[in-house]
Amino acid sequence: MSSGSNPPSQDTTTVPTPQALAGLRVIELGQLIAGPFAGKTLADFGAEVIKVEPPPNDDGPGGDPLRQWRMLHNGTSVWWQVQSRNKRSVVLDLRTPEGRETVARLIDEADVLIENFKPGTMEKWGLGYERLSARNPGLIMLRISGYGQTGPYRERPGFAVVAEAMGGMRHLNAEPGRVPVRAGVSLGDTLAGLHGAIGILLALQARHHSISAEAPKGRGQVVDVALYEAVFNCMESLLPEYSAFGAVRQPAGSALPGIAPSNAYPCADGMVVIGGNGDSIFKRLMIAIGRDDLATDAELATNPGRVKRVAEIDAAIGAWTGTRAVTQVVDVLNAASVPVGRIYTAQDIAEDPHYRARDMILPVTTHDGLTVEVPGIVPKLSRTPGVIQRRGPTLGEDTEAVLAQLQEQLQAKADPDRA
Structure with missing residues (x-):
């Protein structure tokens, strides 16, 4: 039965235009x-x-x-x-x-x-x-x-x-x-x-x-x-990789297997997620963290080469982030146009402009x-x-x-x- 003590659920805002599904x-x-x-x-x-x-x-x-x-x-x-x-x-x-x-x-x-x-x-x-x-x-x-x-x-x-x-x-x-x-x-x-x-x-x-x-x-x-x-x-490539190669993809924690670098990295006061897996993005990332040697390494210019050496790349990134605060890492990488972000809680979301x-x-x-x-x-x-x-x-x-x-x-x- 309807609730006699409560008013109907009244409109809380004005609709400026007919909505896409009006009349449905x-x-x-x-x-x-x-x-x-x-x-x-x-x-x-x-x-x-x-x-x-x-x-x-x-x-x-x-x-x-x-x-x-x-x-x-x-x-x-x-x-x-x-x-x-x-x-x-x-x-x-x-x-x-x-x-x-x-x-x-x-x-x-x-x-x-x-x-x-x-x-x-x-x-x-x-x-x-x-x-x-x-x-x-x-x-x-x-x-x-x-x-x-x-x-x-x-x-x-x-x-x-x-x-x-x-x-x-x-x-x-x-x-x-x-x-x-x-x-x-x-x-x-x-x-x-x-x-x-x-x-x-x-x-x-x-x-x-x-x-x-x-x-x-x-x-x-x-x-x-x-x-x-x-x-x-x-599930993206899960089935095609098994069908074509018999490969059963396994869990990899915070990393993204077969795409490098893309992972969560420790900072001095927390963690960040970095997606440096585009070819040009990777170069900018390596320059930003002071690893010009990796930025100019021919084998790392494309994703297959980076996947082979992902442990080395992750170690280099982690060594740089580990001595810096989250805000510093985010500021530096944003300035370099490298995708980076803090790991948000509900409070972070509520306070984000x-x-x-x-x-x-x-x-x-x-x-x-x-x-x-x-x-x-x-x-x-x-x-x-x-x-x-x-x-x-x-x-x-x-x-x-x-x-x-x-x-x-x-x-x-x-x-x-x-x-």
Whole structure:
């Protein structure tokens, strides 16, 4: 039910121009990270995203479990203000026939449906694509799961942690001989969400091209995204090198194997990351650290030669950085046009003027008055930029408004003259 004590999630800013996805209606059934990240991406650029959440019950407080993840303010995760900004919250119980029929009617009036349940769940509820598309032929359905909608693993439960392992990322994310570690965030989920958003935009373009007298909105389709495939798609040369040479790439810590020099280097008061792997960049780097002998060494003029002698090069760079403060290293190498950077913490990000200048740190005020800074919108569009218009909604606060709007749409269909 909607929250009677809280006002609707009011607009927090003025939209200067029609947004890129204005007029696009999305029903989000997904929970936690992957599906909702795709929904957030669309909502940032003007799509109307209606998030359907379960009601409270004996098993818990209801809503997307993300509401209860990590650090909470008055019982709600501050992460919620990132993942669910610009969305509207509707509470429906999909375990009941009434809830499933109501959500089916919402989907009838939508352009896109997002779900990230285990394959077969939607069909069990009578909400499979075959039925939904028969009612709404233009519907685009994003389905995110651990292993995809087909194949021998389709019914296995899948989380990002497993997808990162199966996709090849976790094996590489380690120091040689050490236990692989995770990146500290759920990259598999986020990568799947981004692939899902891209898939939706591709399907919208295809739908536009399929408009006809028989299909006035065009034809929709299913966008099938598997977590492990989203990870695997980012694994660069991993498979081709094995296929061509039988080479199984191994973890290399902070270095980038086969590309030199690119590593993290100790300073007197911390560490920096340096990418000196371009041919001309390498020369500038060596001159900047006083190693003109390496800058003019013919064998090191191209990457294959540098890879052969990467230990020597890293030792030379480390000897120079190790006697200098991080700020000194950064200043010298920036002046030499060599890519270099400190390893940022959350505090470093919050205090960095470039983040602020690029609107990558934006304030959102929660329904109970807490101001939270959240990541800004990516990518930057020059004419139709993304905007944070609404804070993350309280559970079900838009239920009454959305269902009233649905009723008006159904009445307009039944009585066009009245509309």
